[in-house]
Structures are given as structure tokens and as C-alpha cells.
Amino acid sequence: MKKTSFIFILIFLSPLMELSRYPIFYSIDEPFLYAVIEVLTAFIILMAIILYLYHSILSKKMIDVFHNNHFNFRLIAIGIELLILAVSFVLLTAKPHDSFKTHLSNLIGYTDPRLQLLCIIAGLTLTPIVIELFFRDLIQSYLKDHFSAKYAILFSSVIFGISHSLFNIISLIYYILAGILLGKSREESNGIIAPIIFHCSWDVLILLMLWIY
Numbered sequence: 001m002k003k004t005s006f007i008f009i010l011i012f013l014s015p016l017m018e019l020s021r022y023p024i025f026y027s028i029d030e031p032f033l034y035a036v037i038e039v040l041t042a043f044i045i046l047m048a049i050i051l052y053l054y055h056s057i058l059s060k061k062m063i064d065v066f067h068n069n070h071f072n073f074r075l076i077a078i079g080i081e082l083l084i085l086a087v088s089f090v091l092l093t094a095k096p097h098d099s100f101k102t103h104l105s106n107l108i109g110y111t112d113p114r115l116q117l118l119c120i121i122a123g124l125t126l127t128p129i130v131i132e133l134f135f136r137d138l139i140q141s142y143l144k145d146h147f148s149a150k151y152a153i154l155f156s157s158v159i160f161g162i163s164h165s166l167f168n169i170i171s172l173i174y175y176i177l178a179g180i181l182l183g184k185s186r187e188e189s190n191g192i193i194a195p196i197i198f199h200c201s202w203d204v205l206i207l208l209m210l211w212i213y
């Protein structure tokens with residue numbers, strides 16, 4: 001029962017990880033600094049939640065996943081696969097004749113350039129840390145302790161995909177595939193640094209493709 005409860009808690013919390021990118025309580029009538037403070041506050045709160053869950057569920061030190069990371073040629077192959085996935089994702093989902101500003105509005109959900117920039121900066125710095133610690137370390141490591149590594153990667157990737165895109169089947173499939181590759185990079189590197197780097201690279205590639213496309 002305890003094992004099932006923990007899994008449901010992790011599933012319930014998974015959509016909240018994006019709060020470190022999107023200032024959802026911010027109003028355009030307020031000073032822009034409020035949006036920045038909201039994103040930073042969300043990041044601190046989410047990190048505190050992850051740290052608490054990490055100790056209560058895994059009974060390990062979170063700092064350990066930043067140590068003894070291995071880098072090999074398999075990670076290069078995973079990086080290439082992610083690149084191909086990101087390019088095909090933009091080609092399939094974005095309209096080629098829309099402006100970059102329109103692409104950003106569709107991707108991020110904000111039309112205010114300042115909020116778009118804030119989301120991009122947070123998405124390339126804070127969010128990958130929170131998301132990878134939660135999905136590729138907390139969920140994947142917990143499931144791996146009770147099931148096989150393949151099941152842990154697949155299940156955490158499905159939750160990752162659902163939390164990013166539930167109502168768009170194409171986006172859902174792509175995010176699940178991206179989650180699988182990120183999960184594999186977690187296993188190959190024996191740490192969280194590679195998934196964080198790959199997550200940042202995925203976001204950068206998406207932005208570059210939208211700008212070029």
C-alpha cells in the first residue's frame with residue numbers, strides 16, 4: 001500500500017514541476033519583478049519538495065546523483081537521437097510561415113515578450129534541474145528499486161509526457177520518446193548531469209528550429 005501511495009503522490013505532483021518556468025499567478029498590471037520572484041519562489045519550493053521526497057522515499061542523499069557521473073559514446077548516440085527527435089517534432093507541429101513571435105506564443109502561452117524571455121531563461125536554467133531531479137532521479141530511481149530499469153524508464157517517461165502534453169497526441173508521443181531517451185541517459189551516465197544537459201539541449205534545439213523554421 002505504501003509503495004502504491006508513493007507512486008500516486010509522484011504522479012499527482014508531476015504537473016507542478018513546470019511552475020518553475022511559468023508565472024501563472026502574475027498579472028500584466030503588476031511589476032515584472034513579481035513574475036521573476038514568482039518563478040524563483042516556485043523553484044525553491046519545488047526543490048524543497050523534491051529534497052523531502054528524496055529523503056523520505058529513497059532514503060539517499062540527493063547530492064550523490066551529481067557525483068560519479070560517467071560519460072561514454074552511448075550518450076553521444078542518445079544526444080543525436082534527441083536532436084533528430086527535436087527537429088522532427090518542430091517540423092511536424094509548427095506552421096512554417098508563422099513568425100518566431102507567434103511560435104513562441106504558441107509554445108509558451110504568453111504574448112508578452114518579457115514573459116516569453118523569462119520563460120526561456122527559466123526553461124534553460126531552473127526547470128531542467130527540477131524536472132530531471134523529479135522524473136529521472138526521484139521517480140525513475142524509486143521505480144527501479146522495485147521493478148526493472150526498463151519499466152522505470154518507460155513509466156517515468158509516460159508520466160513525463162502526460163504532464164507536458166495530455167490533450168495533444170502528437171506532442172504526448174514525442175515527449176514520451178524524449179523522456180525515454182533522457183531516462184536512458186540517466187542509466188548510461190549513472191547520474192543526473194547528462195539528463196540535465198540533454199534537457200537544456202532539447203529546449204535550445206526547439207527554439208532554434210522555431211527561429212529557423
